[in-house]
Amino acid sequence: MTTTTPRSPGATDAAAPGTSAVPAAPPGGYDAVPELVRLLDELTGDEGPFSGAALAALDTREAFPAQACRALDEFGLPRYYVPVEHGGSLDDFSTVMRLLRAVSRVDLTVAAAHGKTYLGAVSTWIAGDPDRAARLGRRIGEGAVVSCALTERHHGSDLLAGEVTAREAEGGAGWHITGEKWLINNITRADLVTVLARTSPAGGPRGFSLFLVDKSRLAPGALTPLPKVPTYGIRGADISGMEFHDALVPSDALIGEAGHGVEIILKALHITRTGCVAMSLGAGDHALDLAARFTTATTDGGTPLAELPHVRRELGAAVAGLLLAEATGLVAVRAVHALTGEMSVVSAVAKAYVPAQVDDLVARLLHTLGPYGLLDADGHGSFAKLERDHRIIGIFDGSSLVNRNALVDQFPRLSRGYRKGRRDEQGLVEATDPGVPLRPFRPQALSLLSGIGASVVAGLPAAVDRVHDLAASEAASDRLASLAGRLRQAADRLHEEMAAVRFAPRAVPGHAFELAERYELCFAAAAALHLWLRRPDRVDEAWLRACLVLVLTELGEPVGDTEREDLDTLADALLTARPGAVPSLIDSLEGTTP
Ligand SMILES: Cc1cc2nc3c(=O)[nH]c(=O)nc-3n(C[C@H](O)[C@H](O)[C@H](O)COP(=O)(O)OP(=O)(O)OC[C@H]3O[C@@H](n4cnc5c(N)ncnc54)[C@H](O)[C@@H]3O)c2cc1C
Known part of the structure; x- marks a missing residue:
């Protein structure tokens, strides 16, 4: 029997898993980078979630750095994953680079886990319907985590080989997604996942489409989370997978035009x-x-x-x-x-x-x-x-x-x-x-x-x-x-x-x-x-x-x-x-x- 209740993505640190609201954008002219550097300096102190001891202990236990990620949420970092036109603060990619560099300077596991939301959302920013993009921007502002699932157990770099399929529901009532995505960062913890799926049996450059799947809107039994995969590095990260069982997603989950997913x-x-x-x-x-x-x-x-x-x-x-x-x-x-x-x-x-x-x-x-x-x-x-x-x-x-x-x-x-x-x-x-x-x-x-x-x-x-x-x-x-x-x-x-x-x-x-x-x-x-x-x-x-x-x-x-x-x-x-x-x-x- 399958279930939509995520199996534990692995251990976490003391903070309960879940999302935390991101504070509102500060006034224009504000430079977030020195502020974040200052905060990270504070949080690397003895008891802080970014202290060497805390991060090393999590790494040893292969536990997710939830407290550190939460501190970044509370700082407002997710706002910089959302373009200004969709309600966020992203108007200059060099700022995001400096912010993520500052986090990576302290810990790469935290940076890879937190920054993943940008990777998960970017397809919607560049090709999604503006209303959908604004809604996603709001969700990220509320602390939602977004993942991006391209890879499958037997297909990584070759995107045209993907076997996960999406079949249009009768009467255009949405799409049914079936198959397994595996070795995906944050997929178990994520609230939303961008999924690349084959929409034409013959495949090819116009044979795949992208879907923004909101896990909270799936029917019970529509997906099974797969266990955390032990990794050589970023040991605490949620690297896992997800199996879709004819999961019905609404029509507006489609990002851009059908068949344009690879492009x-x-x-x-x-x-x-x-x-x-x-x-x-x-x-x-x-x-x-x-x-x-x-x-x-x-x-x-x-x-x-x-x-x-x-x-x-x-x-x-x-x-x-x-x-x-x-x-x-x-x-x-x-x-x-x-x-x-x-x-x-x-x-x-x-x-x-x-x-x-x-x-x-x-x-x-x-x-x-x-x-x-x-x-x-x-x-x-x-x-x-x-x-x-x-x-x-x-x-x-x-x-x-x-x-x-x-x-x-x-x-x-x-x-x-x-x-x-x-x-x-x-x-x-x-x-x-x-x-x-x-x-x-x-x-x-x-x-x-x-x-x-x-x-x-x-x-x-x-x-x-x-x-x-x-x-x-x-x-x-x-x-x-x-x-x-x-x-x-x-x-x-x-x-x-x-x-x-x-x-x-x-x-x-x-x-x-x-x-x-x-x-x-x-x-x-x-x-x-x-x-x-x-x-x-x-x-x-x-x-x-x-x-x-x-x-x-x-x-x-x-x-x-x-x-x-x-x-x-x-x-x-x-x-x-x-x-x-x-x-x-x-x-x-x-x-x-x-
Ligand atoms: C920790 C971790 C996190 C990940 N997170 C995500 C994620 O969030 N989302 C996601 O979709 N995937 C994710 N992946 C999957 C990752 O992107 C794939 O592992 C990667 O794309 C390689 O795919 P593969 O493992 O199937 O190897 P293959 O594609 O089979 O490649 C095997 C080898 O061949 C080389 N190769 C492949 N194609 C070519 C080519 N054209 N020319 C020359 N050499 C080539 C590759 O470099 C590699 O060395 C993650 C993987 C790891 C380990």
Whole structure:
């Protein structure tokens, strides 16, 4: 016998499960980020739900961090998952990124559990009927949790293989959903779930539709929640599944037009894949902070580890990696507004590159920390936990490989666009200058393929020319000009190789994935270069040189020993930062503490 009463999604902490109302929006001009950072500082105290001890205990028990999520509800974070036009406070995606980064800096399990509501709701924001979207906005404002169920036990990345079906009820009285969705974040705890279902037996790109299923409106016996799945990381999260038994949902559950589900979700993924960057950046901040504290406090024969040349170099490379990830993330999230039609490229780069870069950075630091990284460097096993937790970011919402495949599919346009220097100059300025106000996001401008290519990379040659001009007038160093020149040559060669890739459908050759990785590196370096060029003062170029050193090294280009010394400058910036802070482009570019 089936039941609609959810089986326990696993243990939780002391707070009773359920929803808590989100407070009303504060007046305009309010910056939520410093307020949230302040609150998190308070809640990381001894007895707080974000304390290292509390989070470690929940992780050990695989228990859901309900108290921490409730504190975020009470702060009003869910308002930032709802666009202003649907009654929320979301009018700038970079704000949401900074908010989720702040939470991820403390704990990724909480961030993944709480932020999931945005992923669950986004399809309704971009394609739903306005009344339905406003109602969903109200529900989220009342504390409702929303999940998104695409994956099935035997089908993950390949959305067109899904077997869950939705059959239109007689007389158009709704839809009957049947089948199992599995390995879904928050699906048992959620009040509403966005479900991708096959609506045409033949399937295909127009054979699937999206439904916003309100669990409270289902008949008894219409669904069975499946048990929590034990996971390697984010152990406390509700990762489970749901089986639908001919569940009747009303007609207005359909999101957008019938048959348009795959197109809608692919466009929604352009936004959510970009949003995932926030979690990686927060994990990177946390890893660097722990590494800085550990290497400063631990000595080798009386010398702090942080003063050993090799350790400094590794710390510097890790900071450069995080700055490149941040440059990519910052530009990508601004591109949601400014270069919306290019998000098929930008989101694929962001989701493939940033989590992989942070995984690398964490691995690099783990070598430096040695066994202490895996044991108990801070008394709560935080480093080992974040290493485990972060692994999932590169897997869900499209793995790095899936996103690289999406880039390879667009190689012909990308290489053509680069060769011709085709770019949206105004959009590029807006995406790469944090001082320029962002235009409102227009979902209608999302496109499955970017017609123009990628303005960020196509604008690289002009940016390098500008650096050379600055160097000629002594407003930039020759060293920077030389690094930028090598980057340009590497990007030119890469685009020639990309143009030569040919393959039959679904038979991407292995070396194309390597080219995609090199493309991501060029994008990251171009993003950093554009951001630096937009700065009115451009005084501090050491961070940019260090980023270019790291990119050129990863591209296999020659880099001199003296040039690598810029990495040590970044290590010094990390080691002299106040505890809890790590060098950040947002700090220096916007003058704020994220
Ligand atoms: C903790 C956790 C939370 C999750 N939350 C959700 C959720 O909320 N909602 C949801 O719908 N799903 C969720 N998932 C599922 C997740 O998105 C899938 O696991 C993921 O899409 C991969 O699908 P799969 O496991 O079936 O692997 P497959 O799709 O079978 O892929 C197997 C391997 O092949 C690679 N691969 C696949 N396609 C290609 C390609 N075209 N080119 C190159 N390589 C490729 C993949 O990268 C992977 O390494 C979650 C998974 C986990 C572990």
